[in-house]
Amino acid sequence: MSVAELEGEFGGAVRADPRPRPRSATARGPGKGWHRRWVSPLVVVLLWQAASASGLLPARLLAAPSQIAATALDLVRTGTLPTAIAVSLERVLLGFAAGAVAGVGLALVAGLSRAGENAVDPIMQMLRALPFFGLIPLFILWFGIGETPKVLLVALAVSFPLYLNTFAGIRGVDGKLAEVARTLRLGRAALVRHIVLPGALPQTLVGLRQSLGVAWLALIVAEQVNADAGLGYMINDAREFLRTDVIVVGLLVYSALGLLTDALVRLLERRALVWRREFLSR
């Protein structure tokens, strides 16, 4: 998969909504004259290419765009890039899954009872203050340099935005709706299921987007630590041989994957919050 293909796929995902959305078209979508926004990036790439071709920009500092595209194709053909992406994706998915379960689970415990809040929230607020990249040395001491510290770093990074947003979402549920639930004779389980959790969902999805963004960031940092496979390894390896073209390909793939997951969450948001969207687009 080349960068161009990835970007095409990303663009497709962003505009995947089949229904017309007149409001969003004016807000940020491809309205009239949208192609003008592509002019300045193209000019930059062309200038970059010219600088590389004239020798002004040596390849050991930054490879030419054409070279980067060729390298990307080459990396795909040899299987290096797909393998690296697969390894990195696995780390992110595992870490994300573990962090999401922990973050949302703890938010439920803290959000649904005062005792839970008193038990969980102070600890989470203290841990939140720790710079989690600063934990890497400890993680290496505890878990070595294998997959575990990398996955755990991602999990830790993911759990905080999800915890904070889900907790705030639960506590932010309209008390008037809780009263309605009481007059409708809903039990506690039904109250949580029909009122509290759906009410917290919009805020949880905000947390989901934040946590996916920070998941890729955590992965990039984690993969700088003695990785022997994955995108980070590919980039570090390329540095040894001054292959700036490979480094740039790796960076582009990181950002494309980040944008892709963000688009997926937005798609999920549109599905899950349809009750709100139809109101907003009215």
Add this chain to the structure above:
Amino acid sequence: MAARVPVPVSVPVSVPVSVPVSVPASVTAQATVRGLTRRFGDRTVLDGLDLTIGRGEFVALLGRSGSGKSTLLRALAGLDEEVEGGLEVEGSVAVAFQEPRLVPWKRVRDNLTLGLTAPDPVSRAEAALAEVGLTERAEAWPLTLSGGEAQRASLARALVREPGLLLLDEPFSALDALTRITVHRLVLDLWAAHGPAVLLVTHDVDEALLLADRILVLDGGRVAHEWTVAAPRPRHRDHPDLLTLRAALLTALGVTPEGPA
């Protein structure tokens, strides 16, 4: 609507009794309140309030802001655990609030079936929606409803539970004048068809006069005044009995009534 006219046409409006009321608890009571007291800090909002609502009776509760109308309604709805005194309600209680308070992430029909334990809740919900003229909107999201539609859906959600006591907490105050007239009629129709006892909390003297069998004015934490409205329904606000009563009500509420009509 004619089905529930409680008294013959010719009976005049009863004489206002401006004394604390003590209605004897009878076997036909839907709700009985004895010595109900509610304090917020050192402020006593309800002070030993007594009230009996008869089976199928439509009672309107008026009072100045802060007189405890909503506090009483919340106590009857079981939403206030800090009231003192006796509170007895036969059968179930349903509430329609001032803001319709529909659950925004549930479609209109699902709002009606929420917590509904009766058999076949979906078809019951659909019947209730038909009654309030919202069959077309069963699949709609609440945020897409107009104010009148939302309030009708809220009424349907209360009535689908076949309550013995229906509590209405100023449910018409946010509606525009035309919609309010329509919803008033709808409420009377629904009341006639289902026959719950109704306690309507309102600021609107005319609304109380048009709808209620009995009008109470809350003052000093008790029922300070009480009138029975015998005028037949459908009522017109220019009915001479209602005009007389209106003046008395405004006086009781501390408003100087305008000159004779």
